[in-house]
Amino acid sequence: MGDWFQRNITDPGKLPTLLALASFVLTFLVTRTVTRLIRAGRGPFRNIAPGGVHIHHVVPGVxxxxxxxxxxxxxxxxxxxxCVCAVVFGVGAGLVLDEFALILHLDDVYWSEQGRRSVEVVILAAALALLVLSGFSPLDVSSLTPDERENRGSAILTILVNFGFVLIALCKGKLRMALIGTLVPFxxxxxxxxxARPGSPYARRCYRRRPRAxxxxxxxxxxxxLRWAGxxxxxQDWIGGPADTPAGPDGPGRLPR
Structure with a gap:
């Protein structure tokens, strides 16, 4: 365990990755805290709107x-x-992915149900960065035996087969498993x-004449x-704040941002 920690975490070559991950997570948490205060009307923070144009934090993030x-x-x-560039990149990535849903939908869905996608993407990105920091890499050859390193054909074939599994998982609508699978072949x-997930490209094509499947x-x-939605x-509510309540008979339930 000590050798693994020394090799994968305290390696000086991985310090920029560690700093990027730390700044990414910290930026996201600070940004969510500020936006939740703005939404609740507390504190000195306000939206930036020069000339009446609301500047989202994805702009400086990019x-x-x-x-x-x-x-x-x-x-x-x-x-x-x-190290400095890694911190700058981590801060920018945190600002961008915090508003990932806005980029995806090209609309201000930050506090809507669609906006929850941003929290999911941030968690997944942090998990992938942590896996890379821990030593997982689809192109890493350090875990191969000397014989496997000499046989480049088998190493390339292993990588291609794994990416084939990743593509199949994507076609089956399993985005999270596909992304993690790029680093963890299993x-x-x-x-x-x-x-496959219903509605995925694989299901539409392969289950069309297989009603049982x-x-x-x-x-x-x-x-x-049903098991995991709650x-x-x-x-998501604990990390990113609750989404807007849908409009009811008494009017919209949107909270101010």
Missing amino acids: ILTVVGGFGAVGSGRHGVTA VALIGALRL RARAELRAHRRD PRRRV
Whole structure:
């Protein structure tokens, strides 16, 4: 355990990745705290709207991400410059992904049900970064035996097969398993073997003339949603704040932002 920690966490070459992850998570948490205070009308924070135009924080986030990303590419994995660029990139990525749903829907859905997608994406991005920091990599050859390193064909074939499983999982509508499976092959294999989600490209094409398989997929998806919808919603509300209540007979239930 000590050797693994020394090799994967305290390695100086991975310090920029650690700083990027830390700044990414911290930026997201601070941003959500500020936006929740603005929504509740507390504190000194207010929306930035010069000339009547609401400037979302995704705008400076894109700028910081571009600057930090190009700087990180040019500075390598060591040195102060690499660490500074990693922090800039992490801050920018935190601002951008906090408003991922706005980019996806091209609408201000920050506090709506669609806006919960931003919290999911941030959690998934942080998990993937943590896996990379822990030593998981689809192109890493450090875990291969000397014989496997000499046989480049088998190494390339292993990578291609794993990405094949990732593509199948994507076609089956299992986005989370596919993304994690790019780093952990076993997860991609499970996603490729399990039933497809209803409405996914795989289900529309392969279950069209298989009513039994289609019914099993719909039943499994329904049970899964019933089991995890409540806990997932509570986690999202705790991290990102509750979504707007739908409009009722007495008027809209939208809270101010």
